Amino acid sequence: MTSKTFSTKHHLLQSLVLVFVFSFTTSSCMAAQPGSESHINEAIGKAYADYGVSEAVRAGDFLYIGGIVAFNDEGQVIAPGNGKKQMEVIYQYITKLLADHGASAKNVVSETHFVNNMEEFYAGAPIRIKFYDDAGAAYPTSVATKIAGLVDPGLVVEIQLVAYLGD
Numbered sequence: 001m002t003s004k005t006f007s008t009k010h011h012l013l014q015s016l017v018l019v020f021v022f023s024f025t026t027s028s029c030m031a032a033q034p035g036s037e038s039h040i041n042e043a044i045g046k047a048y049a050d051y052g053v054s055e056a057v058r059a060g061d062f063l064y065i066g067g068i069v070a071f072n073d074e075g076q077v078i079a080p081g082n083g084k085k086q087m088e089v090i091y092q093y094i095t096k097l098l099a100d101h102g103a104s105a106k107n108v109v110s111e112t113h114f115v116n117n118m119e120e121f122y123a124g125a126p127i128r129i130k131f132y133d134d135a136g137a138a139y140p141t142s143v144a145t146k147i148a149g150l151v152d153p154g155l156v157v158e159i160q161l162v163a164y165l166g167d
Helices: 003-030 042-051 083-100 118-134
Strands: 036-038 056-059 062-068 108-115 141-146 157-164
Touching (some): 083 157
Antiparallel strands (some): 062 157, 108 157
16 A cells, blocks of 8 residues: 555545544534423323323424324323314314423424325314414425324324424
8 A cells, every 4th residue: 555545545534533523523412302391191191101202302493293193181082083173182282282392383394194084184174274373373384194094093183293492
């Protein structure tokens, strides 16, 4: 190996080490550790904890809310098969979760709907619009995905969303 080849390889190795160290330190400094979490109610919070998930977790300036469905305190489906009623309940839960983190519908930037009955989902669509309109919020990006089923056959929709809590 010539000294020129060694020198080039040595500089390349130094560059890779610097990139790795820079990437590791900046990403770990920029991203807040997940930890600020909340639950809709104690019973659901316990059920989620037993499964190993949280309904809402703040990481840095973002709040991730996922898997919100229309369950009551005992873990039973509210209004099985009724999209409008389930959307009312889900957006009440989302309102609470956002408020727990000092946020509102105005902070929501992205929303995903998992739906097993599109007709019932569309019946609940005015509830979604009202949620944003009542808060004077801009509509977030959104996608609805038709799926084969949810965790309980009585559920119509499950919603996850992301809220931005920064300035």
